[in-house]
Amino acid sequence: MRRLLCVFTAITLGLVAQFVNAKAYKGAEIYSSDSYLYGRYEIRMRVANASGVLSTFFTYKNGSEVGNTFWEEIDIEVFGKENATKWQSNIILGSSRPTIHTEQVHTAPASLADAYHTYVVEWTPDYVAWFVDGVEARRITGTSTVTSLTNPQSLRFNIWSSESVPWVGAWDDAVLPVYQFVNYIDYKAYNATTKTFEGGWRDDFNNFDSARWGKANWSFDTNRVDFAPENVVVKDGILVLALTKENATGFSGTPPADAPGSSSSASSVAVSSSAASSIAASSAAPSSIAASSIAAASSTAVAMSSVATSKATSGGGSGGGGAVNLLWLVLLGGLALVGRNNK
Numbered sequence: 001m002r003r004l005l006c007v008f009t010a011i012t013l014g015l016v017a018q019f020v021n022a023k024a025y026k027g028a029e030i031y032s033s034d035s036y037l038y039g040r041y042e043i044r045m046r047v048a049n050a051s052g053v054l055s056t057f058f059t060y061k062n063g064s065e066v067g068n069t070f071w072e073e074i075d076i077e078v079f080g081k082e083n084a085t086k087w088q089s090n091i092i093l094g095s096s097r098p099t100i101h102t103e104q105v106h107t108a109p110a111s112l113a114d115a116y117h118t119y120v121v122e123w124t125p126d127y128v129a130w131f132v133d134g135v136e137a138r139r140i141t142g143t144s145t146v147t148s149l150t151n152p153q154s155l156r157f158n159i160w161s162s163e164s165v166p167w168v169g170a171w172d173d174a175v176l177p178v179y180q181f182v183n184y185i186d187y188k189a190y191n192a193t194t195k196t197f198e199g200g201w202r203d204d205f206n207n208f209d210s211a212r213w214g215k216a217n218w219s220f221d222t223n224r225v226d227f228a229p230e231n232v233v234v235k236d237g238i239l240v241l242a243l244t245k246e247n248a249t250g251f252s253g254t255p256p257a258d259a260p261g262s263s264s265s266a267s268s269v270a271v272s273s274s275a276a277s278s279i280a281a282s283s284a285a286p287s288s289i290a291a292s293s294i295a296a297a298s299s300t301a302v303a304m305s306s307v308a309t310s311k312a313t314s315g316g317g318s319g320g321g322g323a324v325n326l327l328w329l330v331l332l333g334g335l336a337l338v339g340r341n342n343k
Helices: 004-020 275-280 289-305 325-339
Strands: 025-032 039-046 052-060 071-079 085-093 104-107 119-123 125-131 135-141 153-162 179-191 195-201 213-215 225-227 232-235 237-245
Touching: 025 179, 025 232, 039 195, 052 179, 071 119, 071 125, 085 135, 104 135, 104 225, 153 225, 153 237, 179 275, 232 275
Parallel strands: 025 225
Antiparallel strands: 025 153, 025 213, 025 237, 039 119, 039 179, 052 071, 052 153, 071 085, 085 104, 119 125, 125 135, 179 195, 179 237, 232 237
């Protein structure tokens, strides 16, 4: 009974702390259950048009935010400021904090919020390249920035608001709610022998595949929002990520339709692996009820730890810190206390 009481106390304290520290705005993030080493990631999405807001796709080595763990991440971050005409490519690395950033800002010919656009990240042992609508925007080849990316990474989408005004622009909550719409993601694995992209899978978001994706319920330093599972909605074959005020979560409208014929990854916007290769070549406890409760709490804590995200907010000099879920920390503390008392 004493062990069980300790666990319940830890859970209660964690829930109370989260309630007290809740933020006034809610964003959304999904993360893949599996992690992938190298590959081609094609995303068709329409982003939010709002100063202070970021619509993103990124790959992320789970646990990078913990202590001095070596951080590994590849980003596409679309700014909502300036009519959503700018986006940032970035690789984040390093054990020290702040981490090493390689951000570069790109300007689109028209607003990226007015229609769906196709974004591609190609990640191989030799290069990382970014494309928008079939046009290569950036390539990093054969440097330590690329060769340091050695671990599998999860796939993530999120919509959030940075507190760094110089980086993302001024914030005005009068624009809320705003949304990021994702038509599909198409993943191709990298074959190191043939140096091509093949196989893989595709998600058209005809439903929310809970075996493939999880919904975030955390936040991190310099983020104006908490991620709320209620702000992740799949409707009419579109993944909707919402940024809302605290008491107005969710999405009840109709997602904007994509242009006919634009949802195929085999279209002209896809970059062939053979073309990419040629470009690269030319580029430089006891079995009791109480113990069962403790085990379940421990399993949940480990799962939450493995997917906690602390996004670096590069550019504004306000890089993210560790963002391990507070409830997880309190649960671990309670479990440690139980273990010590059980000796």
